Amino acid sequence: MPPSDPARDNDYLGRLRDYYADARRIPSFQRIAELMGFASKTAAKKLLFRLEAAGFVERTPDDDAWMPGPRFFERPLAEVAVRAGAPDMIEGTQGNLFLIDQYLVRQPSRTVMVPVKGESMIDAGIHEGDLVVVERAKAAKAGDFVIAIVDDEFTLKELGLEKGKFILKPHNPAYPVIRPTGQLEVFGVVTGLVRRYRN
Secondary structure (H helix, E strand, O other): OOOOOOOHHHHHHHHHHHHHHHHOOOOHHHHHHHOOOOHHHHHHHHHHHHHOOOOOOOEEOOOEEEOOOOOOOOOOOOOOOOOOOOOOOOOOOOEEEEEEEHHHOOHHHHHHEEEEOOOOHHHHHOOOOOEEEEEOOOOHHHHHHEEEEEEEEEEEEEEEEEEEEEEOOOOHHHHOOOOOOOOOEEEEEEEEOOOOOOO
């Protein structure tokens, strides 16, 4: 078996990311050696030290294991936007590295991911099973999609104004506009959406 090759660190990192996606942990030196085809645990150790220097992995606070570092969840961001009409060539292009969390989350301490249930917002492109990124304590204005509390239940709707009062507008004609009789409580403002097309 060959030793670890620094020129192949991107390939090794990809395998490590795939392992983490399944196991939710960084494997032992022995397991890394098996995954990468290394001759020894020493080669695996050298790999993790190189990845640590690059910011991809780091030691846990109590220094008894490895965990993902700040760059571990970076993804390639293509240099070109994809057309919905005529095809463009995007394979083989790579622009900046991209962190999904940094793109979607502005205030981590105030942000929650909320699963969508129902079809009242389907015409706005929000489907059952989607996850909406919700920023709490963000000032809401008409036109925002919000999570509101109505009759002690949470609902996702567009915040609207009608005769000077806030209303909650669905994006599906099968659902009625909600006109709260009392004060409308907004839990948070939707700032993003995550959808998975295949399990």
